[in-house]
Amino acid sequence: MPVRLPRSSARRRLPAGAALALGAAATLGAVTAPSASATSVAYLDGGALWASTLDGSRKVQLAGPDSVPADAGAFREVAAADSGRILAVRRQDGKVSQLNWFQTVEPNGAEGPHGSLPKRNGYLSYAYPVTLDLSADGAFVAYGVSATTPAYPVGSFFFGSYVTSVASAAAGVEPIAIGDLESPSVFGNQLVARSHGDDDGVFVQAPATAPFGTAFQPWLSAGLQPGYEVRRTDVAANGAVAAIETLKWNGGTREDGGIVVVRLVGSGPLAERTPDGASLCELPAQGIAQDASLSQDGGSIAWKDDGGVKVAGAPTGPGPDGVCALSRPPVLISATGQMPSIGGAVVDVLRPPVPAGGGTGTSTAPGTGGSGSGTTPGATTPRLVLRLPTAKVATSTLRRGLRLRLTAPAKGTVTVVARSGSTTVARGTAKVKKAGAVSVTLRLTKTGKRRLSRLRGKTLRVTATSGKAKATGSLRVRR
Template identity: 40%
Template sequence: MHLAVSAHARRAILLCVTAVALDAPAGAGAASVAYIDNGEAWVSSLDGTQKARLASPVVNSDGQTEKWLDIAQSDGGRIVAVRNVPGRISRFSWFKIWEPDGSSTVEGPLNAPSGWAVYVYPLGFDITADGKHLVYGFSNSSGCCPISFQTGIYARPATNSVLEPIHVSGQRYPSLFGGRIVAASGNTVSVQQAAAAPYGPDFDPWLDTSGTGLEQRRTDVAANGQLAAFELEQWNGGTQAVGKIGVLAIQGVDTSPSAPAAVDCYLPTTGVAHDVSLSMDAKHIAWDDDQGLKVAGTPTTSADPCVLPTAPVVISASAQHGAIGGAGLSGFLPAPPPAEAPPGGGGGGTTPGTPSGGTTPSGTTPSGTTPTPGSPAPGAAPVATLPARVTASALARGIVVTVKVGAPGTVRVTATVPARRLGRRGKPIVVATGSARATRAGTVKLRLRLNATARKRAARLKGARLTLRIVHGTRTTTRTITLR
């Protein structure tokens, strides 16, 4: 592979090194790869030996199954995934964020400005290195006639804000280098100017890939600025016939790559390849092809096809959208069972966490808390018990929901109804919330109560189908009831 260098003026190496230092955490390394597998969100160690499911598909208030469709991971380990009913207009998309410790408190609509008949996104999806902003490419079209089109990038904060995202025009298929957008404009890879990141329209052309004879799509750049990977495609009608991934040694994104480059090759893939992701230290690369999601060591020579220092590991044969980032696995794995006290009340040492020379009292965990009989196993999904009959008027005053959990942590319950119940259009509307903190495995009670918006329209809720989402850590349970 030989990528043609653009005419963009080369800047001093000192400027390049300074920019890399500002955009990427020094010495940052990869810890995991997040990915989508059969509509579920997962995270795995790079060698595939440890895996944790972040989320299963969600059944919405209309009885439709929303699958997880794309995922991204920041250098700091924040993971974001987007879900929707497959094939449904993208404006109904919903995103959720997981922190590196496995908790999740942020979710909201992955929205778009109004005015279009058909919305298609995300076409490229990423989260800034600090985890504070999201970018996603789009292709929207109007109704007839004539039909008009608009493509570009949306940028928005990684919060549950319902404000419309900012439209960044002239670029497509975004990824992020620190907080700066790397995108495609035709067969030119462009980089957002540092002062414009991440919402500004000012980009500099960086690399011309027209010499490959393929269409330029998404580009991923390692956080240390030493390696870039390019997704190159060719389509035959509506079918992708070619999908290649080029790997190129670089000197940051403010200097055009030197020729010849130390690394300049195509990955040895099987069939159509896409969704490339580089680790922050440029030592690992993930992609998916006809054999599934793979992770391997990165090439170090210009031999073409790339010579990989380690054989690719297939994380899952049905996975895609791999995103390498800084999250460790410990926050997402089920908590280990509590240690048991030595039989006979001592004689061989102490149980960790007990005073020296003593033993753990019979019937308690090492932390001194008493487990509740019938509690779910550690890491199990929460189990909710509601009153036999729930009415809108009772919910306005607040009802008690009992939730069984397998570990300490905050329990949150959110109730939604179809928007048309409240005379609106669009996504289901949150009408009631409640939360409580469990101090140990067992049961916790919380009060679920209508919010102000729903209390004003309580009469319209009679007979409504209420969807409850019970969230405890990374585990979620969904229940549907009918208000009487």
């Protein structure tokens, strides 16, 4: 059991009178309105990737476990950036970590960089991503990793974090490895992590070397009872509040744990901000709460517990029993959801609602219930969606054939044409038996093959058609 507070018998994962209370107490102001900048929460449900408004009034499925590529498996992890980019990782059951597939959804709903999250070579067995997070601008991804090569009498081990740009990950470039610092989250572009050898502490990366530097300094010390450990810590983008996850293991099973929320005092670098001990409280939860995610302004908090994915107003401070009093009651986003991540994506931009009179405009989301139950008002009817890579494409890729992913609105033939000026340089077609995900390989025409070298540095106009439906986009070619 965690430390008991001197002033009551309420359980707390982090003691208010211990090392967390490093600075002068500050007044804890209630935040009663949802964040203006944090407009959605991304989460996983039934192996699919979803996004929801913070009040649960509108939910959209961004990609399912059977979406292209169909053999990538179910979605396992997700992270949402303040910028609106969402990155999610897929993996088939029983497959090793290296056989993952990540894909990104851009703020406008288009597909962004995708590929396999890379590893550093040198070990036989890997487990990653243990945790997953994006920098505020969505350009960098950080994920926890453990790696080992068994040997007698002593094997080799690595516990820590990988950091890389999303573009480099899509290109298969090895990430930067930061040893010992694990379970990373990102504050701006600065890592916040725990030390593998210190169950009690939270460490902050030196800002001058973020996000790839190995210089970290101790920040918070929890003072936990034996058997408990600090895991991931999420910090609001404005640096005003932190949510700290703690766990107690029984073998490989989570036996106890929760989420502690504390206000931070100060306006300087994160490492200089101190916790307000008077604000310390434990998030109310069914069973074990985990996967804490704070909105950019610290006004909303999401988490997952035995009741599902929930979003509530940020705590106003502890109640009489040490449990957080919330500025807005929890909304149940999904009873079967997991790994919520609050970000800047706008749900109606990711999937525009159906215009008035344009069909039923509703779809049932899995795992709904409670305050956020029911249908998804304004969910889209099937439409043609063209997903193009945001990174520049090599001419060698065009020579082999570029596989594109689309969503077809109905049964029929999908045609994709790429033009340089008025000249068609590549074309692809695919037949679909029903509305949904489809893969089309864009192959060079005879003219495209002759002009391939002259396409370097060009931007191609890509048009997809399916019946009367049409979608367009741009494809940039590397020099």
